[in-house]
Amino acid sequence: xxxxxxxxxxxxxxxxxxxxxxxxxxxxxxxxxxxxxxxxxxxxxxxxxxxxxxxxxxxxxxxxxxxxxxxxxxxxxxxxxxxxxxxxxxxxxxxxxxxxxxxxxxxxxxxxxxxxxxxxxxxxxxxxx
Numbered sequence: 001x002x003x004x005x006x007x008x009x010x011x012x013x014x015x016x017x018x019x020x021x022x023x024x025x026x027x028x029x030x031x032x033x034x035x036x037x038x039x040x041x042x043x044x045x046x047x048x049x050x051x052x053x054x055x056x057x058x059x060x061x062x063x064x065x066x067x068x069x070x071x072x073x074x075x076x077x078x079x080x081x082x083x084x085x086x087x088x089x090x091x092x093x094x095x096x097x098x099x100x101x102x103x104x105x106x107x108x109x110x111x112x113x114x115x116x117x118x119x120x121x122x123x124x125x126x127x128x129x
Contacts, residue, residue: 066124077112081105 084105090096119125 063124066119070119070124073115074112077109080108 084097084101087094088097088101088105
């Protein structure tokens with residue numbers, strides 16, 4: 001019979017090998033890699049375009065952030081829908097969620113659809129602007 005420490009020994013060895021290889025790769029890159037600093041390499045890189053001159057405190061549109069938040073909300077909805085769909089119907093030794101589970105998820109989905117209709121009507125999803 002294995003003791004608890006013997007059960008975790010292979011995991012510990014794998015972690016040590018992974019950390020050792022990562023440290024070795026970084027050390028070899030620093031020792032053997034070319035060093036040719038230049039003005040171009042030290043300038044900031046902003047999404048493939050030249051950095052804009054001006055104040056970093058200027059105002060900018062937040063449409064990207066709103067769409068990103070909407071994506072997260074609907075992604076989380078999908079995450080909630082899958083386990084609900086699996087547990088809805090009865091199975092071996094499990095009675096299922098029944099009508100109460102169906103109704104609660106219907107309210108959840110209706111709320112999200114109402115939010116989607118709202119942002120659609122507000123024009124948040126229009127990228128033509």
